[in-house]
Structures are given as C-alpha cells and as structure tokens.
Amino acid sequence: MYTHQNKTVIFQRLGLIEYQQGLEIQTDLFNKIIGQKLHNRDLPEQDQKPTDNYLLFCQHPHVYTLGRSGTKENLLINELELGVKQASYFETNRGGDITYHGPGQLVGYPILDLDNFFTDIHKYLRFLEEAIILTLSEYGLQAGRINGLTGVWLDFDNEKTARKICAMGVKASRWVTMHGFALNINSDLSYFNNIIPCGISDKAVTSLAKELNKEISMAEVEEILKKHLCTLFEMKIVSNL
Numbered sequence: 001m002y003t004h005q006n007k008t009v010i011f012q013r014l015g016l017i018e019y020q021q022g023l024e025i026q027t028d029l030f031n032k033i034i035g036q037k038l039h040n041r042d043l044p045e046q047d048q049k050p051t052d053n054y055l056l057f058c059q060h061p062h063v064y065t066l067g068r069s070g071t072k073e074n075l076l077i078n079e080l081e082l083g084v085k086q087a088s089y090f091e092t093n094r095g096g097d098i099t100y101h102g103p104g105q106l107v108g109y110p111i112l113d114l115d116n117f118f119t120d121i122h123k124y125l126r127f128l129e130e131a132i133i134l135t136l137s138e139y140g141l142q143a144g145r146i147n148g149l150t151g152v153w154l155d156f157d158n159e160k161t162a163r164k165i166c167a168m169g170v171k172a173s174r175w176v177t178m179h180g181f182a183l184n185i186n187s188d189l190s191y192f193n194n195i196i197p198c199g200i201s202d203k204a205v206t207s208l209a210k211e212l213n214k215e216i217s218m219a220e221v222e223e224i225l226k227k228h229l230c231t232l233f234e235m236k237i238v239s240n241l
Contacts, residue, residue, distance in 0.1 A: 005116040006050035007233070010240045011226070014058035019065060019090050019101060022058055022109070029054050029111045030178045037113065037174055051176075053116060055229070055237060056109040057222055060101040062087035064195055067169050070097030074196040087191065094179035096150065096169030098195050104186030104207070106221060110229075114175040117233055121172055125150060128181055131228040132166045135183075138224055141165075141211055152183075154206060163204035164197065165211075183225075185209060185216050 014022065033051050040048040064075055064087060075089060075098060082089060087102075101107055114124060129145060132152045136143040143165065144156035152166035166183045184207035192205045208216045226237050 004050065006053065006113075007116055007235045009053040009055050009110075009112070009233075009235045009237045011055045011057070011237045012240045013222075014056055016059045016061065016103065019060045019063045019088070019092075022056070022060065022107070023092065026056065026109050026111060026178045030173075030176055033111065033113050033176045034174050037115075037176070051113040051116065053113055053235070054109075054111040055226075056111065058107050058109070059103050059105060059218075060107060062100075062102045062191060064089045064098060064100055065094075066091045066098045067094045067096035069095060072098075074098040075194070076196065077194045081194070085191070085194070087194075092179075094169040094171050096167070099167045099169070099182060099197060100191050100195060101182055102187055102191055104184075104188065104209075104218075106183045106185050106218060106225070107180070108183070108225070109180045110177055112177050112233075114172070114177060117235070119175050121170075124172075124177065125168065125170065127229075127232045128168060129166075131225055131232055132181065132183060134228040135221065135225045136165070136208070139208060139212060139216075141208075151181075153203075154211065161204075163206040165206050165208065167197070183208075183221070185218055185221055 036051050129152050133143045143152050143154055146153050146156050150168045151164050153162050153164050155161040166181055168181045170177055170179045186209045187207045189205055197205055230237055
C-alpha cells in the first residue's frame with residue numbers, strides 16, 4: 001500500500017460501444033496503471049508517481065460474453081440464431097461464466113489500483129455489490145446477496161423467487177482491476193432466455209424497469225450509483241473533460 005494513496009477516480013461515459021472496443025479501452029488503461037506501478041518500483045519513493053484510477057460507464061449492443069470459468073454449452077443458440085437476434089458472442093478474460101450485455105443495461109468498468117484503497121479482492125467485490133444494493137434501495141427495492149453467488153439479487157432470501165438484477169465478473173493483476181458489473185435497468189430480458197445466465201439454471205433475471213413497471217432514467221441511476229461508490233471506497237470521482 002502506498003504512503004500517499006490516490007483516491008481520485010477519472011470518470012468516462014463511453015455511451016453505446018461494441019464490447020471489443022470497450023475491452024480495448026479497459027485493457028489500455030489497465031496496462032498503463034500496471035506499467036506505472038512497475039516503473040515506480042525502480043524509483044526512490046520521492047520520485048514515484050501516483051497511479052491513476054478510472055471508472056467507465058457504457059452500454060453494449062447485444063452480446064453474450066463468456067468468462068474464464070464458464071462453458072460455451074451455456075449459450076443455448078447457434079451462430080445463425082445469433083445473427084437473427086443481431087447478437088454477437090465473445091470469449092473474454094474476466095472471471096465468471098456466461099452473461100448478456102445489451103442496450104438499457106448499465107455496464108460499469110472500475111479500473112482501480114487497489115493499492116490506493118485496500119488490497120482485498122473479496123472486499124472489493126462486496127463493495128461493488130453494496131453500491132448496487134444501496135442504489136436499488138433508493139428505488140424502494142430491497143436487494144441483497146446469495147451465499148456462493150456473486151452479484152446482486154431481489155428476493156435473495158427466497159430460493160424459488162430469487163432473481164438476479166446485477167451480474168459481476170472481474171479480473172485483477174498486481175492489485176489493478178478491470179471488467180466489473182452489469183446492472184439491468186431497461187434491458188430486453190428476453191435475450192437472457194438464450195443462455196444459462198452465469199451458469200445458474202434455476203434462478204430468474206430481472207431489471208429495474210420490470211420491477212417498477214416503468215422506464216427508468218439511466219443518467220439518474222448513474223449519479224446515484226456514483227454517489228454510493230464514492231462513499232464506500234472513499235473516492236473522489238472527477239470527469240475526464
């Protein structure tokens with residue numbers, strides 16, 4: 001952990017971008033932070049430069065992504081059917097199994113040097129979940145966790161009616177994070193019918209709009225979520241102008 005931690009986080013709203021493009025942007029920032037950390041190791045403490053932190057918000061066109069611990073058998077449609085649904089398929093380097101991204105879903109990619117905050121991946125995931133839980137509570141929804149299942153759920157204490165509203169999958173190296181969370185806000189939930197989400201076959205998927213029976217302002221959710229991330233991580237979010 002650094003003597004002087006940099007808790008400023010540069011925020012970028014990327015809009016609707018292809019998954020591949022989002023991954024490339026993440027990877028560039030991820031590698032830049034790791035490069036600075038490695039460079040700092042060879043410098044006396046007074047000459048070391050603080051590492052940057054980033055938070056990217058975006059939406060993706062219809063895409064199914066498979067994490068390192070997943071299996072392609074959890075994708076239930078073939079390439080022809082993918083084309084009909086104007087969806088793509090991508091194998092990526094995050095943790096977790098298969099999930100769906102699409103318009104109306106808020107995807108968040110925190111690219112943080114955890115040496116600036118705390119070096120604990122378990123705590124990092126719980127804080128991301130907690131920020132989502134607190135955000136949903138402002139819409140009158142009581143969300144929570146299910147033991148052994150990463151992400152955020154409604155009716156989390158009822159095995160039969162539990163439904164996932166936010167999926168998570170991260171990668172970390174040298175305490176630098178990438179990938180993140182996908183919160184269903186105004187998502188077309190029918191796309192989840194083409195996969196076994198996160199490899200879990202007996203749980204439903206939901207969205208904020210479905211639960212409240214109305215379309216929700218994405219910008220409003222973003223601001224509420226950023227507020228809770230700032231409180232939990234004791235970070236300061238600044239826009240990248």
